[in-house]
Amino acid sequence: MDRTQVVIIGGGATGAGILWDLSLRGISAVLLEKRDLANGATGRCHGLLHSGARYVVKDAEAARECLSESRILKTIAPHAVHDVGGLFVRYPQDDPAFFPQWDEACAKVGLPTEKLSPEQALELEPNLPKTILGASTTPDAHVDVFQLTLSNLQAAVAKGGRFMPYCEVTAIEQSNGRVTAVRFTDSRSGEQDRIPCEMVVNAGGGWAQAVAQMAGLDVPVRCDKGSLLVLNHNLVSRVVNRCRKPGDADILVPAGPVCILGTSSITVSGPEGLTADSEELEHLLALGAELVPLMAEARVLRVFSGVRPLYVPKDAGGAAGRDVSRGFVLLDHSERDGLAGFVSIIGGKLTTYRLMAEVTANLVAKKLGVDAPCRTAVTPLRAATDPALAAKVEKLLPAQAAAIAERRLGPDLARLVELIEADANMAEIICECEQVTRAEIAMLMSSEALVPAKTINDLGRRSRLGFGSCQGTFCGYKAMLEGYRHGLWSAEAGAEEFKRYLNERWKGQAQVPHGKQIEQLSLSHDLFGPTFHFHAGEGV
Amino acid sequence: MNALHTDLLVVGAGMSGLVAAATAAEAGARVLLVHAGLGSFVYGAGSISEAPGGAAQTFFQSLAEAAGAPYHEEAQLPTMLGSTQPMALVPDALWGGRALPGSRVAVVGVEGMSSFDSRFVVERLGQGYVARDIALPQEDGVPHSALNIANRFDRDSAFRRLMAERLRQAAADCDQILLPACLGQHSNHSDLLIFAAEVGKPIGEMTTLPPSVAGLRLNNLLMAHLRRLGVEFVGGYPLAGLEIENGVCHGVSVAVPGRARNISARAVVLATGPHSHDLLPGWSGKADHLLRPLDGQGNVMLKGLTLAGALLAAGNGHAVTSGHAAALSALAQEESHAA
Numbered sequence: 001m002d003r004t005q006v007v008i009i010g011g012g013a014t015g016a017g018i019l020w021d022l023s024l025r026g027i028s029a030v031l032l033e034k035r036d037l038a039n040g041a042t043g044r045c046h047g048l049l050h051s052g053a054r055y056v057v058k059d060a061e062a063a064r065e066c067l068s069e070s071r072i073l074k075t076i077a078p079h080a081v082h083d084v085g086g087l088f089v090r091y092p093q094d095d096p097a098f099f100p101q102w103d104e105a106c107a108k109v110g111l112p113t114e115k116l117s118p119e120q121a122l123e124l125e126p127n128l129p130k131t132i133l134g135a136s137t138t139p140d141a142h143v144d145v146f147q148l149t150l151s152n153l154q155a156a157v158a159k160g161g162r163f164m165p166y167c168e169v170t171a172i173e174q175s176n177g178r179v180t181a182v183r184f185t186d187s188r189s190g191e192q193d194r195i196p197c198e199m200v201v202n203a204g205g206g207w208a209q210a211v212a213q214m215a216g217l218d219v220p221v222r223c224d225k226g227s228l229l230v231l232n233h234n235l236v237s238r239v240v241n242r243c244r245k246p247g248d249a250d251i252l253v254p255a256g257p258v259c260i261l262g263t264s265s266i267t268v269s270g271p272e273g274l275t276a277d278s279e280e281l282e283h284l285l286a287l288g289a290e291l292v293p294l295m296a297e298a299r300v301l302r303v304f305s306g307v308r309p310l311y312v313p314k315d316a317g318g319a320a321g322r323d324v325s326r327g328f329v330l331l332d333h334s335e336r337d338g339l340a341g342f343v344s345i346i347g348g349k350l351t352t353y354r355l356m357a358e359v360t361a362n363l364v365a366k367k368l369g370v371d372a373p374c375r376t377a378v379t380p381l382r383a384a385t386d387p388a389l390a391a392k393v394e395k396l397l398p399a400q401a402a403a404i405a406e407r408r409l410g411p412d413l414a415r416l417v418e419l420i421e422a423d424a425n426m427a428e429i430i431c432e433c434e435q436v437t438r439a440e441i442a443m444l445m446s447s448e449a450l451v452p453a454k455t456i457n458d459l460g461r462r463s464r465l466g467f468g469s470c471q472g473t474f475c476g477y478k479a480m481l482e483g484y485r486h487g488l489w490s491a492e493a494g495a496e497e498f499k500r501y502l503n504e505r506w507k508g509q510a511q512v513p514h515g516k517q518i519e520q521l522s523l524s525h526d527l528f529g530p531t532f533h534f535h536a537g538e539g540v
Numbered sequence: 541m542n543a544l545h546t547d548l549l550v551v552g553a554g555m556s557g558l559v560a561a562a563t564a565a566e567a568g569a570r571v572l573l574v575h576a577g578l579g580s581f582v583y584g585a586g587s588i589s590e591a592p593g594g595a596a597q598t599f600f601q602s603l604a605e606a607a608g609a610p611y612h613e614e615a616q617l618p619t620m621l622g623s624t625q626p627m628a629l630v631p632d633a634l635w636g637g638r639a640l641p642g643s644r645v646a647v648v649g650v651e652g653m654s655s656f657d658s659r660f661v662v663e664r665l666g667q668g669y670v671a672r673d674i675a676l677p678q679e680d681g682v683p684h685s686a687l688n689i690a691n692r693f694d695r696d697s698a699f700r701r702l703m704a705e706r707l708r709q710a711a712a713d714c715d716q717i718l719l720p721a722c723l724g725q726h727s728n729h730s731d732l733l734i735f736a737a738e739v740g741k742p743i744g745e746m747t748t749l750p751p752s753v754a755g756l757r758l759n760n761l762l763m764a765h766l767r768r769l770g771v772e773f774v775g776g777y778p779l780a781g782l783e784i785e786n787g788v789c790h791g792v793s794v795a796v797p798g799r800a801r802n803i804s805a806r807a808v809v810l811a812t813g814p815h816s817h818d819l820l821p822g823w824s825g826k827a828d829h830l831l832r833p834l835d836g837q838g839n840v841m842l843k844g845l846t847l848a849g850a851l852l853a854a855g856n857g858h859a860v861t862s863g864h865a866a867a868l869s870a871l872a873q874e875e876s877h878a879a
Contacts, residue, residue, distance in 0.1 A: 425652035428683040438654055474749050477620075481657045491663035495621055519815045523583060526854075528621075 003196045004028045004162075006364055007182045009169050009211050010203035011035075012042035013145065013350055016152035016163075017357030017376070018201055018364075023161035024379060025365055025372035030195055031153075031161070032184055034168035036458050037451070038149040040205045040271060042350060043461065044306025046228060046253045046260050048239060049073060049081060049141040050351040053088055053113070054246055056105035057098070062327050063109045066351045070141065073148075073354065077381045079407055080147040084254060086140025086239035087125060088113070090133040091290065094244040102243055103136070113138055127235050127292045140239040142255050145350060146461045147408065150451060151381040157450040166454065172200055172215040178340035179215065188454065199364055202344040206271025206307040212344055217337050219344050223307040226263030227276035229284060232299040232469050235259050235292045242291060249287035257433065257468060258301060261288045265308075274305035281512075301469060302508035311346040328356050330363060341367070382410045389413045396420050396427055401435040408440070408463065415443055430482070431475040433468020441465070441479055445486045454488065456480055456501040472505045473524040502528055544803040546572035546772070548870055551779055551792060552811035554579030555586065555856050556849025558762045559596075559863030560809045560870075562603050565769040569871055572803065573771055574794055576778040578759060580813070580850070585721060585747045585754035587617065588629035590857035596864040597629075604631075607765035608728030609758050615639075618647075618718060620656060620746055622664025628857065632729055633754055636736070637718045637744020644668060646711035648719045651675045653684040655749050656720040670714065674706035689722040690753040704738040711741055721745035721754035728761055774803070779812065782819060782845070789845035807844050807870035811863060814850040827852055830869040831862060846870045 006022055008015050011033025022029040033039070049070045052063030074081050090099055106113050113136040121135035122128055128135075153163045164184075170192070171183040181196040202219070204211040212219035234254050242250035253260045264280055281303060288295045311329045328348030334340040345360045358374045365372060385406060393413050394402045397420075409416055419426045419439040426439035436459075444453045444462050453459045456466070456479050465479060466472030472479075480498040483489055489497055502524065509521045548564040550557050553575035564571045591597060591613070604611050609631055615638035616624045624639060637645075647665070649658035651673045658671035676699075682688060692699045711717045723732060723745060736743045745754055763773070780795040783802060791804035810819065817823060820841075826834045827847050835841040848866035849859045 423652075424678070424681055425654070425683050428654050430654060477749060478654050481654065481660060484657060484660050491622055491660045494660065495623075495664060498621070522814060526583065 001030075001193050001195045004030045005197065005368060006030070006199045006201060007032060007195055007197045008201045008203055009182070010040070010205055010207065011037045011149070011153075011163065011165060012040050012203065012205050013038065013149050013152070013353035014042075014205070014345060014348065014356050014360075015201075015203035016149045016156070017353045018203060018345075018360050019161045019163065020152040020156040020159075020381075021357045021361035021374060021376050022364065023156040023159035024375050025361065025370060027361075027365065027368060027370055027372075029156075029161050030197075031156075031163045032167045032169055032182065033163070033165045034187065034207075036165045036455070036461060037153060037163070038146050038461060040207070041306045041309060042145050042149055042205075042353075044228070044304050045145065045226070045350055046251055046262055047142050047145050047255050048251060048253050048351075049143040050349065051086065051139040051141075052109060052111055053086065053102075053106060053138040053140065054241060054251075056109050056111060057101050057245070059327070060105065060109055062349075063105075063111065065327075065355060066349070067109065067111055067139075069352050069355050070139065072377050073143065073351075074141065076377070076379065077143075077148055077151055079382060079410055080144045080151055082142040082144070082254075082256070084140075084142055084238050086138040086241060087116075087121060087135045088138055088241045088243040089121065089128060089135040089291075090243045091129075092131050092133055093290070094242065098244050106136075111138065125236050125238060125240065127294045128240070129290075129293050136243070138239075138241070140241070142239065142253050143350070144256070146464070150462055154450040155381050163451055165458075169211065169214060172211075172342070174215065174339065177338060178334075179342050197341075199341045199343070199367060201360060201364065202342070203360075206309045208309060208344055208346050215333070215339060215342055217333060217339065217342070219331065219346065220312050221346060222310045222312045223268050223271050224310055225266045225268040225274055225305055225307050227280055227284065227303060227305040228260050228262035229281065229288070229303055230258050230260055230301040231295065232258055232301045235294055235298060240291060249284040250291065252288065252291055256464070261285075261291075261295070268307060271307045271309070274307065276303050276305050299469075300512045302471060302505075303512055304508060309346060328352065330356075330359050332363060334367075385410050385413060389417065392417050397437065398429075401429055401437060404435045405437065405440065409443075412443065416440060419443070430478045431463070431465040431468070433470060433475075434464040434466075436463045436465045436475070438482065441482045442486065445483055445488055455497060456483070457504065466501075466505065469520060471509055471520065471524070472501060473520070473528075476501050476505070544572065544774075544801075546570050546803070546805045547874070548572075548807050548809065548867065549574065549791060549803060549805035550809045550811060550867070551575070552579060552813060552849065553577075553759070553763070553773075553775070554581070554811060554813060554849055555859035556863035556866070557809070557811035558759075558766060559600060559603070559860050560811055560848050560867040561766055561771045562762075562769060563599065563864050563867035564809075564871060565766065565771050567868070567871055571771045572774065572805070573766070574774045574777070574779065574792065574803065576776070578756070581752065581755035581759035583750045583752060583755065584856075585634055585745075585752050586631050586758045586856060587625075587627045587634060587747075588856040588860065589625075589627055590855060591628035592857045592860040592864075594861075596861045599864055600860045601629075603765070604762070607761045608730070609633075609761045610729055618661065618665055618746060620661065620720065620748060622661045624665070631754065631758055633721065633723065633732055633745045633757070634747070635744065636742050637716070637746060640716065642668075643715045644670070644713070645716045645718055646670055646672045646714035648707060648710050648717055649673045650684050650689065650720075650722075652678070653686075653720070655685065661718075661746075669718075672710040674703070674710050676703065676706065686720050686722040686748045686753050687751055690725050690756075693722065693724040694726050700735065701738075704735060707739045707743075708741075711739075714741065717741050717743045718746055719743065720748045721752065722748075723753070725753060725756045726760055727757065779819065782808070782810075782842075784842065787841075788843045806874040807846070809846050809848055809863075809866045809870050810851060811848040811866070812851060814854065816851060830873070831866045832869070844870075844873065846873075
């Protein structure tokens, strides 16, 4: 492959943010990701855009970073942020000594809050328990992590950056004490290739230790697993936090048509093959019911686990889980290990991904001798939508689908309109839960897309297809056919792809402890199981 | 719905519930069937992978025949994924699409339909199959789906003629036609024969994503036949619970909005599907040879109640066997009570 200045490894929010930052400075860069965007910690979190309120007591600096970064994201990526606000709720079973500490710490950091009486809080969130002692408002928000990562990548690609999903790094070449190239395998085609470069950025998250090892370096990363539950109800309309020292299952985030409860915190050996056992889930649900009692009756759609990649240098002692700093570190391996051209960015939080990208890109630019300042804090990730275009879409689609398409697609609505005007069938809603039209699927699968989808799951990360209560049982098949029609796969490969997709969706639901979603799962099994010989049973 | 009473009360309108109700009605009992929704027919076409065998199968086949939806034995059925599935008993409409040696088959899709692709199916099925598409006018700009085509097929004879004409043209060089199940929600065996004669070729349907037109049609035909047999239906409300006194089930209460209404019966068949264990607290998940529920110690936990269908085990074959047996068992127990 052609030479580039910088190779970034890891397609989470941080890697995507670095690609955008470098592209904006005119530095050529290629991002290699072994799966698809947001496959690691980015895609497996609450999607909470932290105001900093959760960290004020223990780590004022982290709180300040969150406060300023969340404000920036609300201005540069309003399409990805649902600015719902948050409540820190004081529960009678929690330590009352923490409440004034939290109030003071917020004031010190400059975090705007407003104190509410129990009655006022219940008026805002009627599903909170009647026994609460009060609450405070915070500027917390929900961020669509996939949309945020995608927008960074799209913006970067439009400026000449390159995103290469399904490319797994196999070696980092070096000569005379500096990196010279990165070797990788395209896991879909099996082809191997090599990119000569001046610098390599390790943004591997939970995989950062393994990436550093390929350069012969030791970067200690501890993987701290957090499991989360997706509930098919908007139990709350704001982010609800328990006002106490951070612990398990004390955050509930409303995320579009669902809400997400989490998390646990358990040290694990690595970022792959994560599962949550039933004990862990029952524990989370029991705590969740303390947060919002109605949760005991809620329908759990699926369960997922991710790891927080925590940087733990050898001299850090025995700290684990939530006691390890949630701050980030930038390692300049030329200073640390004598390997020039290699840097690692480790730790941090989704909320601070842009700042992490900024400091990384600052160091890279300095090393490359490029004198261009960071502009990501003041450059919108996406151009504003032309109101005339939005009005057109409102005529072509039902109101809810139009509103969602407008938010998701922005200026790309122009293409949506073209497709539907050329063929009315393109207006069909393929994914009912998330209101994804056939036209949007066609756009995402097109080779002209800035960041094209290559699998059905890729479509989900770009459009939320299959994220709702059917979990892809119905829309997944239609999406597979759409991919076939676009030449993404042969019939044989399409059937395999659909089988892979269903299997993964089933895995996420099989961990669900009880209730309606198990019925949905067994329906899905009954429909497709016999065809794929997944299990014995009745035919369709 | 005040003070309803019947001989046999069947709960659930899936395959096992309908078979149980028909069994009891043909035996001369007064039967009432309570159901919340449409049962499993929304999802599947009613094919049976393992033959029930014996008297239950004989009963079921003559029931289906009388309802206008005859079944045939043993066929390899092509699926919408382009695979084939072996089936022991197949509804007539699907049987028309069975693999026949030496037959040239046109797999026909409808232009613009998102949920079916004839080229995809043909590419996987391989030799002997060719892909064709027909154009049908949209109604009010609504995208084509199997269900809306079926509804137009049912009510609009001009639409039916147009469809027959297009199918004839599309399959002119073929011996057999395969298409996604969409030939009406109410067409019986002879309606489908007349349509095939108009097209001039044997036609077979393939199962689709839910809602399954073939399943809904089977459900409609069976229900209509049951009504003719005198079965009464109370539809649309979920069960609130069983009415139990001194270890005997005397009926059920139905969750009508705002109140629970009781329906009493001499015996009850519970055919409420795989996710209804909550109705029977303390139930072990097993039944004795008379299909009465057993508790953890292996004792019959309730009299006057028998179980059928997916509550006990999955599959339409089991639904037929257990539906038939549960009704006979309930009637026999009721007689022994009376004696």
